[in-house]
Amino acid sequence: MALIVQKYGGTSVGSIEKIRGVAERVVKHHKEGNQIVVVLSAMAGQTDFLIQLAHEMTDDPDPRELDVLVSTGEQVSVALFAMAVKTMGYDARSFLGFQVAIHTSNLYGKARIHNIETDRIVKELQKGRIVAVAGFQGLDENGDITTLGRGGSDTTAVALAASLKADVCEIYTDVDGVYTTDPSICPKAKRLDFISYEEMLEMASQGAKVLEIRSVEFAKKYNVPIHVRSTFSNERGTMVIAETKDMERVMVSGVAYSKNDSRVTIKKVPDKPGVASQIFEPIFKSGIVVDMIVQNTSEDGLTDMTFTVPQSDFYKTMKLVSGVAGKIGAEKVLGDEGVAKVSIIGVGMRSHAGVAQKMFAALAKENINIMMISTSEIKVSCVIEEKYTELAVRVLHKAFGLDDEKKANQ
Amino acid sequence: MALIVQKYGGTSVGSIEKIRGVAERVVKHHKEGNQIVVVLSAMAGQTDFLIQLAHEMTDDPDPRELDVLVSTGEQVSVALFAMAVKTMGYDARSFLGFQVAIHTSNLYGKARIHNIETDRIVKELQKGRIVAVAGFQGLDENGDITTLGRGGSDTTAVALAASLKADVCEIYTDVDGVYTTDPSICPKAKRLDFISYEEMLEMASQGAKVLEIRSVEFAKKYNVPIHVRSTFSNERGTMVIAETKDMERVMVSGVAYSKNDSRVTIKKVPDKPGVASQIFEPIFKSGIVVDMIVQNTSEDGLTDMTFTVPQSDFYKTMKLVSGVAGKIGAEKVLGDEGVAKVSIIGVGMRSHAGVAQKMFAALAKENINIMMISTSEIKVSCVIEEKYTELAVRVLHKAFGLDDEKKANQ
Numbered sequence: 114m115a116l117i118v119q120k121y122g123g124t125s126v127g128s129i130e131k132i133r134g135v136a137e138r139v140v141k142h143h144k145e146g147n148q149i150v151v152v153l154s155a156m157a158g159q160t161d162f163l164i165q166l167a168h169e170m171t172d173d174p175d176p177r178e179l180d181v182l183v184s185t186g187e188q189v190s191v192a193l194f195a196m197a198v199k200t201m202g203y204d205a206r207s208f209l210g211f212q213v214a215i216h217t218s219n220l221y222g223k224a225r226i227h228n229i230e231t232d233r234i235v236k237e238l239q240k241g242r243i244v245a246v247a248g249f250q251g252l253d254e255n256g257d258i259t260t261l262g263r264g265g266s267d268t269t270a271v272a273l274a275a276s277l278k279a280d281v282c283e284i285y286t287d288v289d290g291v292y293t294t295d296p297s298i299c300p301k302a303k304r305l306d307f308i309s310y311e312e313m314l315e316m317a318s319q320g321a322k323v324l325e326i327r328s329v330e331f332a333k334k335y336n337v338p339i340h341v342r343s344t345f346s347n348e349r350g351t352m353v354i355a356e357t358k359d360m361e362r363v364m365v366s367g368v369a370y371s372k373n374d375s376r377v378t379i380k381k382v383p384d385k386p387g388v389a390s391q392i393f394e395p396i397f398k399s400g401i402v403v404d405m406i407v408q409n410t411s412e413d414g415l416t417d418m419t420f421t422v423p424q425s426d427f428y429k430t431m432k433l434v435s436g437v438a439g440k441i442g443a444e445k446v447l448g449d450e451g452v453a454k455v456s457i458i459g460v461g462m463r464s465h466a467g468v469a470q471k472m473f474a475a476l477a478k479e480n481i482n483i484m485m486i487s488t489s490e491i492k493v494s495c496v497i498e499e500k501y502t503e504l505a506v507r508v509l510h511k512a513f514g515l516d517d518e519k520k521a522n523q
Numbered sequence: 524m525a526l527i528v529q530k531y532g533g534t535s536v537g538s539i540e541k542i543r544g545v546a547e548r549v550v551k552h553h554k555e556g557n558q559i560v561v562v563l564s565a566m567a568g569q570t571d572f573l574i575q576l577a578h579e580m581t582d583d584p585d586p587r588e589l590d591v592l593v594s595t596g597e598q599v600s601v602a603l604f605a606m607a608v609k610t611m612g613y614d615a616r617s618f619l620g621f622q623v624a625i626h627t628s629n630l631y632g633k634a635r636i637h638n639i640e641t642d643r644i645v646k647e648l649q650k651g652r653i654v655a656v657a658g659f660q661g662l663d664e665n666g667d668i669t670t671l672g673r674g675g676s677d678t679t680a681v682a683l684a685a686s687l688k689a690d691v692c693e694i695y696t697d698v699d700g701v702y703t704t705d706p707s708i709c710p711k712a713k714r715l716d717f718i719s720y721e722e723m724l725e726m727a728s729q730g731a732k733v734l735e736i737r738s739v740e741f742a743k744k745y746n747v748p749i750h751v752r753s754t755f756s757n758e759r760g761t762m763v764i765a766e767t768k769d770m771e772r773v774m775v776s777g778v779a780y781s782k783n784d785s786r787v788t789i790k791k792v793p794d795k796p797g798v799a800s801q802i803f804e805p806i807f808k809s810g811i812v813v814d815m816i817v818q819n820t821s822e823d824g825l826t827d828m829t830f831t832v833p834q835s836d837f838y839k840t841m842k843l844v845s846g847v848a849g850k851i852g853a854e855k856v857l858g859d860e861g862v863a864k865v866s867i868i869g870v871g872m873r874s875h876a877g878v879a880q881k882m883f884a885a886l887a888k889e890n891i892n893i894m895m896i897s898t899s900e901i902k903v904s905c906v907i908e909e910k911y912t913e914l915a916v917r918v919l920h921k922a923f924g925l926d927d928e929k930k931a932n933q
Contacts, residue, residue, distance in 0.1 A: 129579045169539045170603050171610040180616050182602035185595035192592035193580050200581040207591050
């Protein structure tokens with residue numbers, strides 16, 4: 114008998130019929146002798162509808178009240194799910210954030226889970242019941258409702274699995290696992306049987322959209338095995354687990370990319386202490402997320418500084434930087450609105466030399482110019498022209514032996 | 524400075540625009556120096572929509588989960604209301620049943636309020652905030668969500684007013700007060716300035732639909748003055764208060780009626796102990812509500828027994844009674860599908876003789892036959908043919924001097 118936490122997203126519970134389907138699947142796992150805790154998101158579209166309602170009331174809804182409003186979405190899902198299980202002759206109970214209780218910080222809309230009480234859930238499981246927990250929501254120290262931000266139900270599920278010491282946290286989604294890269298641009302992408310937390314974090318932050326990044330951090334911290342699998346099949350998916358020796362045999366586990374970036378370069382910046390903070394302070398203050406920052410070695414006391422920001426913030430950033438550039442005596446500001454980032458990821462890099470070199474060579478062979486490079490222990494990222502993104506992903510996928518040769522060429 | 528609890532029903536908060544209107548009214552009262560606690564129902568139609576959703580899932584939704592589901596309606600209202608107040612530059616906080624907390628029995632769908640904690644609300648009021656409480660919902664001793672049944676928001680408001688020792692509980696609705704009778708069938712009906720709890724209870728249970736009956740019982744028990752008034756005007760409405768000497772000057776305060784009743788008569792029932800229980804047991808067990816029961820004096824050990832049930836339960840009742848009639852040796856069962864009940868109500872009856880006689884005479888003058896009569900200390904009810912309902916109401920209204928002579932005849 115295993116204790117399993119299962120999370121189903123909005124598309125998996127998008128209609129009465131789909132909720133019934135989820136209930137059937139859960140009952141099947143329950144009948145196999147497992148204790149099941151189900152975490153549900155709001156029915157697809159519901160959260161957006163509620164947010165729209167708030168914006169009909171005011172352009173700037175009060176964050177506390179917005180959380181009270183949007184948390185009703187998951188409440189509806191868990192109630193309907195428990196009803197569905199009951200009609201099948203099994204016993205289920207729904208629980209909201211306050212009932213569990215899931216204690217969080219009081220940062221409305223992006224609260225962090227502090228701790229979870231598990232007494233009530235454990236009691237219900239011991240009675241042979243299926244437990245359904247509303248995802249995405251918690252309770253702060255004042256007893257106010259909070260929400261965890263978009264994708265927060267993944268975090269609810271993993272945090273519950275950690276607190277309950279569950280055997281596994283299953284994340285049911287509309288894809289059947291984590292792939293070596295995006296199958297829509299590289300048809301030979303393979304589903305991974307295993308991936309380490311560290312790799313998954315890099316994959317997630319580099320643009321793979323399977324798991325909410327905070328949930329992976331949580332899983333890593335508490336060593337919760339995550340099983341990413343499809344709502345629409347019974348096939349095994351991908352296990353996200355702690356690093357094993359086996360994983361190091363493979364040099365690179367996956368290729369990630371992000372488009373819609375833009376690049377800003379400030380030429381001939383006087384290389385003095387405090388210059389970087391002068392440049393980035395107004396950008397950070399505007400809430401713009403700076404991704405990669407590269408500074409060349411200083412020559413004659415002058416250096417070039419280049420960084421990337423989301424394309425949507427490009428013009429705002431250019432305006433802010435141009436203002437600062439004059440003050441600090443830089444020569445000029447150059448911008449490139451459309452760049453992309455491709456990354457190779459793998460814990461095997463730690464034990465294999467020459468990985469970066471192999472990446473550069475593969476891109477060079479296709480005449481793809483590398484504009485910026487950044488590396489970490491288990492990742493190498495290159496900024497390239499946006500138009501080469503798909504080509505670069507396919508080239509790297511093949512160069513590092515990730516192609517599934519059973520799949521035909523596109 | 525007064526402490527006022529204000530309740531707004533579903534039609535008063537039926538749209539974003541209407542919620543904004545309620546917020547404006549509440550802010551106005553707040554600015555006049557009052558402490559305001561607002562109780563809101565779900566937006567009009569929302570509760571029905573949620574119940575329908577449950578019935579799409581199953582014909583017989585689990586009661587616990589149904590309460591989890593439908594309680595989201597009021598949650599949406601209070602969140603949007605608090606947002607609206609904030610946009611006007613005033614501070615408001617929404618609270619759900621579990622946050623207040625409103626402790627109830629665990630009879631899902633028809634829970635009774637046991638007690639209300641007021642610490643949090645008092646603290647918020649002391650900070651100068653407007654407090655919005657979700658109506659209709661509470662929390663049982665297991666920490667599960669309960670609802671109070673249809674019209675339960677009235678009860679929430681009155682119970683809150685009692686617990687907070689509020690100066691008044693204002694019930695805002697789509698009519699401007701309690702009338703001597705239904706103005707739609709008697710155009711000369713007058714709005715009452717005052718009515719006693721007892722009279723209001725009789726009016727409510729006799730078919731007047733202004734206040735939920737349990738809320739009046741609660742108000743009577745804790746002596747909470749209720750002010751029934753219109754959401755759409757600033758006029759004074761009707762005060763529902765404890766009986767005063769003044770009220771006794773008037774013989775009759777109002778005329779109530781209920782249609783859609785039916786009548787069943789069992790002829791020549793052997794008048795033995797246990798017969799009544801034999802007749803009514805199957806009816807009660809079927810959940811049919813029996814209103815009036817009349818048993819004639821026994822003659823030769825045989826008696827006639829007559830009672831009324833809702834029209835919708837007529838055929839079911841006839842079938843059940845016919846089954847029993849044979850067993851107990853009654854002669855036959857007669858039925859009348861369409862009857863109505865008209866009642867005159869007034870605490871003044873206690874000190875005025877001949878009220879019932881005056882009622883019978885007024886009906887007789889119009890050739891309206893009286894089929895059954897029942898009386899209480901402050902009420903006389905007559906069952907008549909359904910087609911005479913409107914005529915009887917107008918005749919009684921005039922006979923007891925209730926007509927507003929400033930109003931033209933219809």
